[in-house]
Amino acid sequence: MRYVTLFLVSCYMLMDPAFGQNKQLIYGLDEVPQNLMLNPGGVAEGRAFFGVPLLSGIHVNGGSSGFSLFDLAASDGKLPAERISGLIRDLSEKDFITMTQQLEIISVGWRKNDKTFYTAGIYQEFDFITYFPKDWATLAWYGNADYLNYPFKFDHISARADLLSVFHFGINKKIDRKWTVGGRLKLYNSILAGSSLNNRGSFTTRLSDGDSQNIYAQDLNKANVSIQTSGLSRFEGNVTSSDLLSAGLFGGDLGLGIDVGATYQYDDAWRFSGSILDIGAIVHASDVKTYQASGDYILEGIELDFPALSQGQNAPPYYAIFENEIEAAVPIDTLYSAYTQWRPVKMNLAASYGFGPTAPGSVACNCSGKGDAYQLESEVGVQFYAIKRPKAIQTALSLFYVRRLLRNLTLKSTWTMDALSWTNLGLVAVSDLGPINVYLAADHLLTYSNLAKARGASIQFGINVKLERR
């Protein structure tokens, strides 16, 4: 256990703490069928479950790593310009704003036998991240006059948005009393995608050093900036609900991915688990437009020639020549070729220790020590989450406490440390009201009374029908 903790802490220290699609409240919580979506090798309870269509999994989160709405727009009498100047100064190009929304449309799971459990369904996802374009915010806010010799870097522009539907089928297999493994095949259907990633080059204003005939050399150096889009035309003109439905049902660009996961139940108390989600890519092949600008140019200004003109002759079109020079040096092309984009792969790791009496409703004792591990009333543990984002792997570390209060009520609380906050407390309540399974989860609870002061907010909700094992 000490080594597991050491490993998790080391991972956390080595990578950027962050936030994204982390569902630390649901991960590893056997009582919620959707925990299998976070770990296909998780523990599957019951004989079957059916998610209430459109209500079985609703997840919304959003946040910013560097500031809250309050930091931006507090009604505290300060001049907004002063506040924005402070944010531009304090934020770095690694700070980001993110928003994720998921909606399960269909979600079902059924047991083939004691060892095998299948899951299948469709969910829709919107995922957006933009990094703070510090250099370009600085240029827009202050201008370049006080930034001579400073290269405004294009790699500060980095953003990605994806709207897709996902069709999935998963198998959860209990190998023995200790090991459960699982995998899921995903078919991605991208409805709309846009991104501006891996931009390069810079723009610098400096005094001419012989490389410009004018006062400044305004140097666009090795610029390579692109915006990739697919599916935009689906949203042009009159978009009907049937258009959206058809785009959501295999009407978009397709991709394949897998989730894998495993759980190791060391004994009745200790459990270790891990999963890797969304190992896959989408091939954007239809309705693709990539806008790309690349090149080098030193902007000198407009050069006059003072030609000897005859009566009726006009001066040369200097401005048009100037524009043409720029366009020739830094052409903006529209490309229609297909491109492939990897999904943001995610990883979950967890270690937990159960203690106390058996959970209400569980068998009283696993006396022979040979049967399945049985649930204990309380669990504590640690979870690690990582997601591959355009600029870095972002991570979060959570400590959690699970308490099975009643036969039909389970609570899990988490303390999560990520880029948004080191004091993110979350709580999920899961209740089985007969066959109806309901869960409600929220985090950043300390700032819930005033979300403006929160760096992030997340809520998950779902209703399922669960059939117990015979």
Next chain:
Amino acid sequence: MKQFISHFIGVLLLILSVSSCVKDTDFDQFDQTLLTPVVDLNLIFWEVQAPSFNDTSGNLPLGFVRDTTEIRFLDDPDTQESVVRADFLFEFENTSDADYDLVIDFVSLSGQVTYTLQTTIEAGTLNTPWQQTILDEIMAPEVNAITQAGLIAISATAQGTPPDQGNLKMKSKVRFYLEISGQ
């Protein structure tokens, strides 16, 4: 007791989800926010060889040169409104042995001169060029005369006999002070 706890937590979650709100913020304040970037741009540069002042092949009189260019980057009405001050820096270098009367006209697309800068560039030599810098700071409301212009016309007149060697050079840049409101 456990039932009480479960009800309590259920109600707490419900209250949290219903009562969460955004307070102590005022987004209307951004209507008044002014971005005030100060932007430096290269403007126009040229070099006229002294013999050009002796060239009478065109329709211009001896000792006189003139040229014009569009400056379309000020066409946009939002940009025009945003400029509250413009500082022009002109650097001249004269290696010919003539003084020049130099006129820089800002001209609207309809042909009306909206702003004029005049100066005299003194004579220099090939070995000791005459160098002169002019900083013209134009504040509001006079700066409107600049932003309304669509053309810059530059003319130089050699005083006395036009020179036959050396040249006259100009470099220039402009520093625009912008104020952009949030509305």
